Amino acid sequence: MTQDYRKFLRPEELSRISRLEIRARQVVEGFLSGLHRSPYYGQSVEFVQHREYVSGDDIRRVDWKVWSKTDKYYIKLYEEDTNLRTTLLVDLSESMLFQSGAMSKYDYGCTIAAALSHLLLKQQDSVGLYAFDDTLRKRIPSSSRRTQLHAILQALNNEKPAQKTSIDKLLRQVADDQSQKGMIVLISDLFVDRESLFKGLTQLRYRGHDVLLMHVLDDQEIDFEYSGTTRFEGMEEAGELVCDPRALRDGYQEAMQDYLHELRRFCAKNLVDYQTIRTSEHMDAALLHYFNHRIGMRQAVQK
Secondary structure, three states: OOOOOHHHHOHHHHOOOOOHHHHHHHHHHHHHHHHHOOHHHHHOOOOOOEEEOOOOOOHHHEOHHHHHHHOOOEEEOOHHHHOOOEEEEEEOOHHHHOOOOOOOHHHHHHHHHHHHHHHHHHOOOOEEEEEEOOOEEEEEEEEOOOOHHHHHHHHHHHOOOOOOOOHHHHHHHHHHHOOOOOEEEEEEOOOOOHHHHHHHHHHHHHOOOEEEEEEEEOHHHHHOOOOOOEEEEOOOOOOEEEEOHHHOHHHHHHHHHHHHHHHHHHHHHOOOEEEEEEOOOOOHHHHHHHHHHHHHHHHHHHO
16 A cells, blocks of 8 residues: 555544544545555455346346446345445443553544444445443444444444443343344453453354454553553552563563463454554554455355
């Protein structure tokens, strides 16, 4: 992708835009601009509405207007043929407020969710939202209506992180609510009980959903580059600790890498698409990861 559009996707630039709607639009417009200039454009940013006729197709679904202009037979693909429902799960727990750079994990995660919603609705797909901490704070059922983006943006703007994370109840409810197979996108720092997380993800996969896990972490949570005597204030009722972080760095990084390795191993084994995202990274990476996965799902449906 060319460099001219990436300036719109830098967290430090986006953090200066206070309104989530404008920030999301900047991300999507920059992403689509770059996509048109990249090799990925050959995969088509506009989702197909026709496919070529093959023997055995219902002749009543042939688009005769297209035939009259091209002398070729194409089958109409209706919404149920092409549109796969996407449900966004956005973590609103207190730990998402952590911030060492331009954007907190919460602002970064909300911007990803808003940008994905904007992109999906632009493509006439349906999208829904679950915003959660230890309870379900807000649910917006999936829809492709024009008013859907406003509802999602309003929910993300109005709900502020406050409590602990309880992932088991949420994933169980999502599995029960979502009877129609689709894509589930979980946006979280995943500071949760891993046994409950793995159990919930397994249940979603058992119900036939595609699951995309966007693991949003601050750079310091991965690199732990603090120096000098530091007071660490725990979020989600974790207390506080005053220490020299250099004495903890090796043990902390080893524990973090073990956790990330365990997550990746579980996701690979259970066909959950996993991505670690730093809050310092350009947001095009997250959108492109989703977009490529989405194309793969669409191609699988059409076969």
